[in-house]
Amino acid sequence: MAALFIVLEGIDGSGKTTQGDLLWAHFQRQGMAAVLSPEPTNGPVGRLIRQALQGDLFAYNDAQQFEAQMGYLFAADRHYHLYNPGDGVESQLARQCHVITTRYYFSSFAYNCHTEADWEFVQRLNQSFPHPDCVIYLDLPVDLALKRLGDRQQRNDQSPRECYEQREKLTSVHQNYERIFAHYPGQCCRLDASLSVEQLHQAIVTKIEEML
Ligand SMILES: Nc1ncnc2c1ncn2[C@@H]1O[C@H](COP(=O)(O)OP(=O)(O)OP(=O)(O)O)[C@@H](O)[C@H]1O
Numbered sequence: 001m002a003a004l005f006i007v008l009e010g011i012d013g014s015g016k017t018t019q020g021d022l023l024w025a026h027f028q029r030q031g032m033a034a035v036l037s038p039e040p041t042n043g044p045v046g047r048l049i050r051q052a053l054q055g056d057l058f059a060y061n062d063a064q065q066f067e068a069q070m071g072y073l074f075a076a077d078r079h080y081h082l083y084n085p086g087d088g089v090e091s092q093l094a095r096q097c098h099v100i101t102t103r104y105y106f107s108s109f110a111y112n113c114h115t116e117a118d119w120e121f122v123q124r125l126n127q128s129f130p131h132p133d134c135v136i137y138l139d140l141p142v143d144l145a146l147k148r149l150g151d152r153q154q155r156n157d158q159s160p161r162e163c164y165e166q167r168e169k170l171t172s173v174h175q176n177y178e179r180i181f182a183h184y185p186g187q188c189c190r191l192d193a194s195l196s197v198e199q200l201h202q203a204i205v206t207k208i209e210e211m212l
């Protein structure tokens, strides 16, 4: 059985981390090797991205210039994510280890594109990267996402709020996801992310087990 490259996508607060952790634990219980491998990564470019998202880095006044810079950085981080010899996706799959990533190039289209020129630009930056075996889109209404992010922020008031976690941006991101998945040719599964944690986990496991 070939190892799977599985992507979880969705707006901030949709439950990607929660579901990724549960799917990883499911694989472990089944005696299958699996790794959680999020984007942005914890590699050098990923750490730079985190600084930028927390507003600590660039002094762009123009939002489009900021997004173009982020598009380059995310593509560079994705190359590292896929091909770094230590724990890159390619080497994990070669070791028969499933890879569960929260976010992939879909997020670059969703978050870093505002014009048709942006879509073409992000397409060029990511065109050489492989499609995953399956992308699971956790579809959550923006209002519910904002509530969850607020609740999470109250519980972990140490974690800085990131620049994209606000209504107007997440509304635009949600619309971009609709466009992406209306045309995506690969294996894709859209799930209602407002389901309970356990219901959503079971739906994901059912989808993945169809592929094993
Ligand atoms: N199905 C669910 N029902 C209710 N709350 C949930 C559900 N899934 C996750 N949550 C809660 O919502 C918040 C966001 O979840 P999580 O961190 O998994 O989302 P995320 O998509 O990884 O977010 P981000 O993209 O911001 O990292 C957390 O506080 C989590 O406990």
Ligand SMILES: Cc1cn([C@H]2C[C@H](O)[C@@H](COP(=O)(O)O)O2)c(=O)[nH]c1=O
Residues within 6 Å of the ligand: 012, 039, 040, 053, 070, 074, 102, 103, 104, 105, 106, 107, 108, 109, 111, 112, 162, 164, 165
């Ligand atoms: C991969 C990727 C991510 N982003 C944005 C989306 C999020 O707001 C942040 C951090 O991601 P997290 O899941 O909240 O940890 O990064 C992006 O703009 N473009 C991308 O390609």
